Amino acid sequence: MFNALVVDKDDDGKTHAAVKELSLDDLPHAEVTVAVEYSTVNYKDGLCIGPGGGLVRNYPHVPGIDFAGTVEASDDDRYKPGDKVVLTGWRVGEAHWGGYSQKARVKADWLVPLPKGLDTRQAMAVGTAGLTSMLSVMALEDHGLEPGHGPVLVTGAAGGVGSVAVALLASLGHEVAAVTGRPEQEAYLRDLGATQIVAREELTEVTRKPLESELWAGCVDAVAGAMLGRVLKQMKYGTSVAAVGLAGGAAIEGALITPFILRGVNLLGIDSVMQPFANRQRAWERIARDLPMDKLEAMVQPATLSDLPKLGGDILKGQVKGRVVVDLNA
Numbered sequence: 383m384f385n386a387l388v389v390d391k392d393d394d395g396k397t398h399a400a401v402k403e404l405s406l407d408d409l410p411h412a413e414v415t416v417a418v419e420y421s422t423v424n425y426k427d428g429l430c431i432g433p434g435g436g437l438v439r440n441y442p443h444v445p446g447i448d449f450a451g452t453v454e455a456s457d458d459d460r461y462k463p464g465d466k467v468v469l470t471g472w473r474v475g476e477a478h479w480g481g482y483s484q485k486a487r488v489k490a491d492w493l494v495p496l497p498k499g500l501d502t503r504q505a506m507a508v509g510t511a512g513l514t515s516m517l518s519v520m521a522l523e524d525h526g527l528e529p530g531h532g533p534v535l536v537t538g539a540a541g542g543v544g545s546v547a548v549a550l551l552a553s554l555g556h557e558v559a560a561v562t563g564r565p566e567q568e569a570y571l572r573d574l575g576a577t578q579i580v581a582r583e584e585l586t587e588v589t590r591k592p593l594e595s596e597l598w599a600g601c602v603d604a605v606a607g608a609m610l611g612r613v614l615k616q617m618k619y620g621t622s623v624a625a626v627g628l629a630g631g632a633a634i635e636g637a638l639i640t641p642f643i644l645r646g647v648n649l650l651g652i653d654s655v656m657q658p659f660a661n662r663q664r665a666w667e668r669i670a671r672d673l674p675m676d677k678l679e680a681m682v683q684p685a686t687l688s689d690l691p692k693l694g695g696d697i698l699k700g701q702v703k704g705r706v707v708v709d710l711n712a
């Protein structure tokens with residue numbers, strides 16, 4: 383028997399989450415059984431712990447969109463017992479039972495061997511949010527971003543995606559401007575490597591101007607909404623925005639077409655969920671190489687399975703700082 387956070391739905395449609403004992407027979411069928419060591423709390427986990435918002439297909443459900451651990455049993459030649467693995471995406475924790483469980487059973491295709499230089503806890507301090515930041519930086523580099531081009535903007539900077547993006551870009555030698563709605567997090571963001579702090583209000587006011595002064599050499603945007611509308615107008619000529627999330631809303635407002643036509647700005651959509659194996663492996667190897675582990679440690683807030691119902695609500699309110707790492711054996 384082992385413990386898991388199980389979310390179930392009442393007859394009246396209300397969801398409730400509780401730590402329960404399960405057996406291996408309860409797990410879904412798939413090739414690889416993993417003893418999960420760490421998982422994390424992402425925005426989608428907040429949705430899945432609560433009413434689901436269409437993400438959860440069937441109840442009862444075990445959320446947790448990412449995890450790292452050790453293979454316990456495998457019907458696939460690529461993995462053997464004792465291998466250290468990491469999983470992100472593929473709708474695990476949404477359509478398939480996920481990482482808020484001491485054991486998980488998943489398809490071999492969804493796993494990545496843990497790269498040298500990262501342990502399972504560090505891999506989850508990075509997690510889906512950090513992998514997405516790495517994929518964003520790689521996309522910006524593929525579109526020409528290099529250190530020395532000017533400040534790179536990171537929105538939602540004190541959140542999970544933002545914190546890793548700030549640390550990663552700074553360690554790669556970029557000047558980093560961090561946008562936050564939490565002025566009290568300035569010291570935290572400067573410690574991660576931000577050289578400039580931009581108040582959220584400066585970028586959420588909608589203006590009718592078709593373009594503004596060219597300020598940013600690149601952007602990792604976790605917020606969208608009004609902020610993305612403003613940021614697009616402030617991008618330097620020929621630069622790119624990696625759009626990752628919509629913590630600030632799905633609608634982009636303002637005179638939108640001008641940055642694309644008159645400044646050749648690129649809007650790159652980044653999705654970590656369906657990334658093919660080769661991309662995920664390349665991104666994890668670069669994380670192990672490029673992300674300073676002392677900065678990663680500064681982002682971590684530890685948690686246990688029983689903390690998750692509250693943390694799921696906190697992340698939806700934008701109140702979580704950095705990365706929450708759930709220790710499945712605590």
Ligand code: NDP
Pocket residue numbers: 424425426510511514537538539540541542543544561562563564582604605609625626627628629630631652653654655697698699700701702704
């Ligand atoms: P977090 O909640 O950790 O961070 C989001 C941050 O956005 C907050 O900390 C806050 O930063 C800022 N924010 C929140 N609400 C608003 C608002 N109304 N207006 C402006 N800023 C706001 O979430 P994550 O970093 O984990 O995820 C961020 C987004 O990225 C989510 O939409 C998530 O679903 C998405 N995502 C997408 C992935 C992909 O593959 N494309 C993968 C992972 C996440 P501050 O307090 O500093 O202002």
